Amino acid sequence: xxxxxxxxxxxxxxxxxxxxxxxxxxxxxxxxxxxxxxxxxxxxxxxxxxxxxxxxxxxxxxxxxxxxxxxxxxxxxxxxxxxxxxxxxxxxxxxxxxxxxxxxxxxxxxxxxxxxxxxxxxxxxxxxxxxxxxxxxxxxxxxxxxxxxxxxxxxxxxxxxxxxxxxxxxxxxxxxxxxxxxxxxxxxxxxxxxxxxxxxxxxxxxxxxxxxxxxxxxxxxxxxxxxxxxxxxxxxxxxxxxxxxxxxxxxxxxxxxxxxxxxxxxxxxxxxxxxxxxxxxxxxxxxxxxxxxxxxx
Numbered sequence: 001x002x003x004x005x006x007x008x009x010x011x012x013x014x015x016x017x018x019x020x021x022x023x024x025x026x027x028x029x030x031x032x033x034x035x036x037x038x039x040x041x042x043x044x045x046x047x048x049x050x051x052x053x054x055x056x057x058x059x060x061x062x063x064x065x066x067x068x069x070x071x072x073x074x075x076x077x078x079x080x081x082x083x084x085x086x087x088x089x090x091x092x093x094x095x096x097x098x099x100x101x102x103x104x105x106x107x108x109x110x111x112x113x114x115x116x117x118x119x120x121x122x123x124x125x126x127x128x129x130x131x132x133x134x135x136x137x138x139x140x141x142x143x144x145x146x147x148x149x150x151x152x153x154x155x156x157x158x159x160x161x162x163x164x165x166x167x168x169x170x171x172x173x174x175x176x177x178x179x180x181x182x183x184x185x186x187x188x189x190x191x192x193x194x195x196x197x198x199x200x201x202x203x204x205x206x207x208x209x210x211x212x213x214x215x216x217x218x219x220x221x222x223x224x225x226x227x228x229x230x231x232x233x234x235x236x237x238x239x240x241x242x243x244x245x246x247x248x249x250x251x252x253x254x255x256x257x258x259x260x261x262x263x264x265x266x267x268x269x270x271x272x273x274x275x276x277x278x279x280x281x282x283x284x285x286x287x288x289x290x291x292x293x294x295x296x297x
Contacts, residue, residue: 037066040130040139041073049285050090051247057088058129065138068127079136087126094123146253154252155201159208162295168211177203179210181223186211199256202249209244209291210237218294220287236280243288248295 036045037054046054046068058066068088074081097109097116109116130138146154163170167184174187186207194200213223222237249256 037068038139039073039127040067040069040136041077043139046090048091048289049282050092051289052285053090054088054127061129061131063129063131065130065141067130067138069130069133070125070127074128074133074136077136079133081128082132082134085128085132087128089124090127091122091124093120095120151253152197152201155197155254158248158252158295159201159204161297162208165297166211166217168214177207179207181210181214184211184214184216196257198249198254201252201254202245202256205245205248205295206241208295209241209288212244212291212294213237213240218290222287236284239281239284240287240291243284244291244295247288247292251292 036051037058038045054066054068071081096119097106098104098119100115100117130136169183169185171185171187173190175189177188179186188204188207191197191200210223212218213220215224220240222233222240225233
């Protein structure tokens with residue numbers, strides 16, 4: 001499968017997930033597990049757009065555990081994949097090197113290092129959920145489904161810590177919600193103007209996500225290179241911010257009453273807007289995980 005086809009497949013999966021499950025797949029704890037899909041063999045959490053792909057599969061197939069492995073990993077652990085089980089594709093970028101003269105590719109360049117250029121090849125692997133295996137026991141994971149009060153407290157602590165740590169200015173009594181890159185400033189209407197606190201924090205997360213792209217933070221091109229509202233660069237940045245906001249909403253257990261449907265339509269709209277450039281939606285999901293990591297510190 002070439003890189004273009006891989007991007008198309010991932011983008012189509014995102015749109016399919018939004019059509020079938022709405023935004024439930026941003027909330028993996030509702031199935032009683034940790035917040036991120038994990039490799040059963042290594043114990044490591046998956047990153048980038050694989051988080052979204054595996055979360056969708058978990059919710060769609062109603063798996064109890066968010067634990068995954070390859071066929072060989074299942075065998076190495078003393079188990080087997082059940083006959084007839086359908087795998088889920090995950091994707092990774094692998095560093096490779098191409099010879100500038102011969103065009104040859106190699107994982108380890110030989111001879112003069114200046115004769116080689118670094119490239120990134122996308123590879124995919126097929127994994128299975130632990131529910132699709134036999135002879136293996138799930139890794140115990142502490143269940144956590146926060147109460148409404150706990151979710152609000154965590155959201156406030158997260159936003160307060162972020163604004164205190166970074167020199168972004170913040171006005172919580174504004175007339176509209178926006179982030180100004182030139183002023184490095186977040187403007188938000190007061191919490192009382194929202195129908196609930198969860199909707200307030202979801203909106204604030206969106207603006208905080210924009211602020212992470214500042215030149216002194218993640219230096220994200222999609223924020224710094226916007227020329228006008230609605231251009232392709234703006235589309236990419238909005239997609240990054242909204243996916244980031246919804247993932248933070250999911251991590252903290254918030255349930256905004258006035259924005260869930262809007263967010264679903266918002267993300268679908270931008271993905272469709274960029275459908276002829278499927279790589280951009282994939283990149284947005286990768287950038288969103290970096291945003292979430294940065295905001296969480």
